[in-house]
Amino acid sequence: xxxxxxxxxxxxxxxxxxxxxxxxxxxxxxxxxxxxxxxxxxxxxxxxxxxxxxxxxxxxxxxxxxxxxxxxxxxxxxxxxxxxxxxxxxxxxxxxxxxxxxxxxxxxxxxxxxxxxxxxxxxxxxxxxxxxxxxxxxxxxxxxxxxxxxxxxxxxxxxxxxxxxxxxxxxxxxxxxxxxx
Amino acid sequence: xxxxxxxxxxxxxxxxxxxxxxxxxxxxxxxxxxxxxxxxxxxxxxxxxxxxxxxxxxxxxxxxxxxxxxxxxxxxxxxxxxxxxxxxxxxxxxxxxxxxxxxxxxxxxxxxxxxxxxxxxxxxxxxxxxxxxxxxxxxxxxxxxxxxxxxxxxxxxxxxxxxxxxxxxxxxxxxxxxxxxxxxxxxxxxxxx
Numbered sequence: 001x002x003x004x005x006x007x008x009x010x011x012x013x014x015x016x017x018x019x020x021x022x023x024x025x026x027x028x029x030x031x032x033x034x035x036x037x038x039x040x041x042x043x044x045x046x047x048x049x050x051x052x053x054x055x056x057x058x059x060x061x062x063x064x065x066x067x068x069x070x071x072x073x074x075x076x077x078x079x080x081x082x083x084x085x086x087x088x089x090x091x092x093x094x095x096x097x098x099x100x101x102x103x104x105x106x107x108x109x110x111x112x113x114x115x116x117x118x119x120x121x122x123x124x125x126x127x128x129x130x131x132x133x134x135x136x137x138x139x140x141x142x143x144x145x146x147x148x149x150x151x152x153x154x155x156x157x158x159x160x161x162x163x164x165x166x167x168x169x170x171x172x173x174x175x176x177x178x179x180x181x
Numbered sequence: 182x183x184x185x186x187x188x189x190x191x192x193x194x195x196x197x198x199x200x201x202x203x204x205x206x207x208x209x210x211x212x213x214x215x216x217x218x219x220x221x222x223x224x225x226x227x228x229x230x231x232x233x234x235x236x237x238x239x240x241x242x243x244x245x246x247x248x249x250x251x252x253x254x255x256x257x258x259x260x261x262x263x264x265x266x267x268x269x270x271x272x273x274x275x276x277x278x279x280x281x282x283x284x285x286x287x288x289x290x291x292x293x294x295x296x297x298x299x300x301x302x303x304x305x306x307x308x309x310x311x312x313x314x315x316x317x318x319x320x321x322x323x324x325x326x327x328x329x330x331x332x333x334x335x336x337x338x339x340x341x342x343x344x345x346x347x348x349x350x351x352x353x354x355x356x357x358x359x360x361x362x363x364x365x366x367x368x369x370x371x372x373x374x
Contacts, residue, residue: 001213001214002211002212002213002214003211003212003213003214003221003223004210004211004212004223005209005210005211005212006210006223008209008210009207009210016271017275017279019241019244019245019279019283020275020278020279022234023231023234023279023282026227026230026231026234027227027230027231029230030223030226030227030229030230030231031223031226031227032223055206055207055210062270062271062274062275063271064267064271085203085206087207092278093274093275093277093278093293093296094274096364096367097367098364098367114277114278114279114281114282115278115279115280115281115282115289116278116282117282118224118227118228118231119224121227122223122224122227128207129205129207129210129211130211132205132207134200134201134202135200135201135202136198136199136200136201137198137199137201138197138198138199139197145200
């Protein structure tokens, strides 16, 4: 059996509803988290994301001006200065399959439909901590692998094509800095 | 938390995509518990903390219901515009998401029905005002009469009927919009809904 040391994790919670932020804060502190940063809109959350470098982002979808979907898209910029790989848990009242697909295509790691429960939130956090998925970069997508299961049956237009594998090492930050001078 | 160095990140290039893998940066927060008798249960602890907040839930629901009423009063005064419609939707959507957590399950059901009307009506200006008002009044009644002993039965019947009327309206209003009909009729991903 595995347990999470929540006191080592830093969370960013983004929800425009103060009651829901209070619920989330209470749940995370009860799990053992000490560092929980809160934002009431996507723009503030993005600033806090860059400043505090959270390990896990929990965001609502429907918010004024800059919503949770846009926040996910902004975080999932492969060339950004911030960390584009942080797990994003989308917490929302939307509960139809189409919305789940849209969130997944924005690079959301886990989707949790409201009403929220302690068990549901804990399981999503455990999943992103214990079972991280590789990231996929295509012309139109950057985010966690959208395939949860291995299937060779899919033959649709978005089937990823294999081919010769070439392993590329990412240049170090120092090399990047040197090349930009 | 320690972050991976860029050199730890491995990129495999394929014809149409790259697969990027890195050592799990959160692996150090996972701890194996060997002792079966370990009684620490973070979920139970969180549920207990949530129960400790429950004294505030009624006040929170009243505030949410009043926000919804205010959003619609604004529309009745100035008419539908994008900003006002979005605020009405967000107010209903918050109730849909929060109500069950706060112990007002049926208010959430009615709010869900109202969200569907706002989201799928081809033209909000043509939605009969009674349809929206009945939803808002029902939410107010459910929240205000929550403690009455027969309230659950009334709320169940009220939410069921409102959902039926709203769905009939949406099916009729979207009869020439098959993509919306499909979305309206699609099952929810929430178990038991």
